[in-house]
Amino acid sequence: MDLSIPSSFSEISSSRSLSQPSFQKLRLFPVICNFNLKSRKFPTRSLFWRQNCLSLRAQTSNGALNDGFVLEDVPHLTDFLPDLPSYPNPLQNSQAYAIVKQNFVIPEDAVAQKIVVRKDSSRGVHFRRAGPREKVYFTPEEVRACIVTCGGLCPGINTVIREIVCGLNYMYGVNDILGIQGGYRGFYSKNTVTLTPKVVNDIHKRGVTFLCTSRGGHDTNKIVDNIQDRGINQVYIIGGDGTQKGAGQIYKEVEKRGLQVAVAGIPKTIDNDIAVIDKSFGFDTAVEEAQRAINAAHVEVESVENGVGIVKLMGRYSGFIAMYATLASRDVDCCLIPESPFYLEGPGGLFEFIEQRLKENGHLVIVIAEGAGQEYAARSTHRTDERDASGNRLLLDVGLWLSQYIKDHFMNVRKMQVNMKYIDPTYMIRAIPSNASDNIYCTLLAHSAVHGAMAGYTGFTVGPVNSKHAYIPIARVTEAQNTVKLTDRMWARLLASTNQPSFLNSNGMSLDRIDGETVGMRKDNTKISST
Numbered sequence: 001m002d003l004s005i006p007s008s009f010s011e012i013s014s015s016r017s018l019s020q021p022s023f024q025k026l027r028l029f030p031v032i033c034n035f036n037l038k039s040r041k042f043p044t045r046s047l048f049w050r051q052n053c054l055s056l057r058a059q060t061s062n063g064a065l066n067d068g069f070v071l072e073d074v075p076h077l078t079d080f081l082p083d084l085p086s087y088p089n090p091l092q093n094s095q096a097y098a099i100v101k102q103n104f105v106i107p108e109d110a111v112a113q114k115i116v117v118r119k120d121s122s123r124g125v126h127f128r129r130a131g132p133r134e135k136v137y138f139t140p141e142e143v144r145a146c147i148v149t150c151g152g153l154c155p156g157i158n159t160v161i162r163e164i165v166c167g168l169n170y171m172y173g174v175n176d177i178l179g180i181q182g183g184y185r186g187f188y189s190k191n192t193v194t195l196t197p198k199v200v201n202d203i204h205k206r207g208v209t210f211l212c213t214s215r216g217g218h219d220t221n222k223i224v225d226n227i228q229d230r231g232i233n234q235v236y237i238i239g240g241d242g243t244q245k246g247a248g249q250i251y252k253e254v255e256k257r258g259l260q261v262a263v264a265g266i267p268k269t270i271d272n273d274i275a276v277i278d279k280s281f282g283f284d285t286a287v288e289e290a291q292r293a294i295n296a297a298h299v300e301v302e303s304v305e306n307g308v309g310i311v312k313l314m315g316r317y318s319g320f321i322a323m324y325a326t327l328a329s330r331d332v333d334c335c336l337i338p339e340s341p342f343y344l345e346g347p348g349g350l351f352e353f354i355e356q357r358l359k360e361n362g363h364l365v366i367v368i369a370e371g372a373g374q375e376y377a378a379r380s381t382h383r384t385d386e387r388d389a390s391g392n393r394l395l396l397d398v399g400l401w402l403s404q405y406i407k408d409h410f411m412n413v414r415k416m417q418v419n420m421k422y423i424d425p426t427y428m429i430r431a432i433p434s435n436a437s438d439n440i441y442c443t444l445l446a447h448s449a450v451h452g453a454m455a456g457y458t459g460f461t462v463g464p465v466n467s468k469h470a471y472i473p474i475a476r477v478t479e480a481q482n483t484v485k486l487t488d489r490m491w492a493r494l495l496a497s498t499n500q501p502s503f504l505n506s507n508g509m510s511l512d513r514i515d516g517e518t519v520g521m522r523k524d525n526t527k528i529s530s531t
């Protein structure tokens with residue numbers, strides 16, 4: 001396929017009509033300006049548009065202004081298999097959908113990434129709206145689907161598995177669904193299990209994951225060989241950022257080999273660190289369950305003299321669970337996250353704050369995300385850089401380190417005994433089934449993935465963007481991590497709720513990482529920047 005990019009806007013403008021022979025070459029333009037469903041494009045084209053077209057005020061054939069509308073589209077099987085036949089979607093005869101007013105997603109529907117806009121702002125990036133399409137590119141009889149779960153555990157994985165199986169079967173009449181066991185390596189090292197609605201009927205009531213999982217073991221060629229050998233043509237991959245990177249590589253290899261295989265990613269991360277999507281499944285359940293640990297810590301420290309409770313919560317690089325659990329709880333005095341470095345001694349430091357709260361209330365509770373304060377913990381343990389099988393850095397137990405450090409400080413320096421209670425509920429939280437709202441969310445994700453694969457989309461991830469489910473190119477969710485933005489209002493709300501220090505030092509200056517940049521704030525609120 002010719003992916004050449006138009007060199008100027010006037011060149012694009014001249015290629016509006018679908019009937020024009022130049023359409024194949026320049027068909028991105030109708031996607032953007034005329035919203036033609038038949039238009040497909042690769043991420044390279046999206047990049048082009050992001051770089052070149054955001055500020056353009058393009059005009060459609062009916063004269064309406066598009067004001068920088070950009071569609072970051074997902075690949076489609078017909079991009080590399082142009083002669084693939086399509087069929088009417090069997091959902092049109094489904095009793096479930098019979099009464100739905102708009103059975104199929106309107107092809108022009110797109111979901112805006114930015115919804116807070118001004119009158120003159122550019123319309124910006126959009127994603128294809130998820131949902132059933134009028135045409136599908138698989139007959140039910142020819143589908144052989146598989147599901148794999150990779151990476152760490154997260155409440156809700158079983159619900160996603162269940163709903164992919166039931167969705168494929170009840171909505172599309174698919175009967176051939178395989179479970180790959182034990183993560184990516186299960187493709188080439190384990191037997192598959194047959195998945196039917198009956199087999200998966202109750203699994204959502206149990207903690208994750210019915211199919212088991214693993215870290216490491218991603219061998220693209222071996223995996224795609226296996227997909228080919230087993231005659232699999234739809235691959236549903238449930239996992240976090242690492243897994244989605246792996247899914248992107250599988251999609252590329254499938255495309256290189258010209259296979260009719262749809263690759264669909266379902267983002268899973270308890271840390272909520274996946275970019276673009278509103279929130280990841282299992283996150284709400286985790287925040288809710290974290291309340292129990294915080295509550296336990298609070299009860300413990302309330303009952304003793306100088307009680308200090310420390311609860312370590314998940315969050316390698318993103319402090320969302322800690323931040324939301326703190327905001328939800330009201331029993332937390334101080335929340336520490338990786339995005340907001342803290343310091344211990346001196347005015348405005350953690351020790352001063354602890355002493356003050358102990359004087360005022362006789363106890364306090366600190367919530368710390370596992371990735372916070374790693375530099376301090378590393379100094380006292382001298383451990384070298386260790387990684388898990390997937391290449392993720394193994395973190396030090398910052399909760400344990402902080403507990404000891406606080407105890408020692410108050411004993412040795414302030415001659416004061418604190419009653420320390422440390423709770424790490426990580427594996428208890430990850431092991432529970434998802435709550436009601438996550439269960440519903442998992443169903444939507446699973447159904448979106450099934451509709452997308454049946455419609456021939458591939459190399460995509462599903463997820464809600466501003467509450468509307470969308471198909472997102474895999475590369476978009478793996479290129480950056482979602483982190484707490486200290487410059488957004490949510491962190492300010494937390495500080496305003498706990499009244500904890502913001503860890504600006506006595507010179508009125510802090511050296512913090514804000515939005516990936518190291519910045520300092522002077523007393524007069526001017527910013528010092530050093531990346």
Ligand SMILES: Nc1ncnc2c1ncn2[C@@H]1O[C@H](COP(=O)(O)OP(=O)(O)O)[C@@H](O)[C@H]1O
Nearest residue numbers: 151215216217218239240241242243245246390
């Ligand atoms: N950059 C990568 N390219 C290909 N596969 C990867 C990559 N990173 C991780 N993986 C694979 O994805 C799976 C899960 O990754 P991991 O980081 O453990 O969990 P998560 O997907 O939750 O982030 C593992 O099997 C790992 O080998």
Ligand SMILES: O=P(O)(O)OC[C@H]1O[C@](O)(COP(=O)(O)O)[C@@H](O)[C@@H]1O
Nearest residue numbers: 151152153240269270271314315316
């Ligand atoms: O001990 P394990 O199973 O390797 O998992 C620990 C990690 O898993 C997580 O819960 C989630 O990690 P993933 O997103 O990689 O699945 C992290 O918060 C935590 O550091």
Ligand SMILES: [Mg+2]
Nearest residue numbers: 151240241242
């Ligand atoms: Mg990860």
